[in-house]
């Protein structure tokens with residue numbers, strides 16, 4: 289079986305993971321999370337690339353590259369842009385790649401503005417509320433979906 293190519297995208301402020309608000313977002317750093325995902329990807333037959341930006345347009349640009357590179361799928365924690373970004377929605381629609389929306393926290397237990405997502409209805413799956421494990425669950429789920437295509 290050929291190696292799957294998956295992009296993991298992290299939105300604004302996630303570069304602060306492990307340095308602030310551990311009660312909400314856990315104590316692992318973004319580098320820890322990425323390393324765990326790359327290792328898990330290897331064992332599942334997937335090559336991962338990871339990218340974080342605090343800027344909406346940079347995330348859109350990275351999605352366009354993913355579309356041009358013929359990646360197999362995307363895992364995205366859009367962070368606050370989940371609740372605001374028509375631009376990310378349009379980019380994901382434009383590249384037409386399967387993606388999983390990930391959240392560390394259970395957004396539905398939090399403020400009502402976090403209950404709305406501009407991405408959920410076009411995602412292949414959503415994982416929220418498991419801390420860092422949300423990402424590994426999303427990776428396992430995406431790889432399973434891609435292998436069963």
Ligand code: CA2
Pocket residue numbers: 300301302304305306307308309313365366367368369370390391392393394395402
């Ligand atoms: O639960 C999630 O993963 C979120 O996507 C995180 C976003 C939030 O706006 C979404 O509603 C839910 C916020 C990310 C902020 O990350 C920080 C990490 C450490 C310290 C402070 C912020």
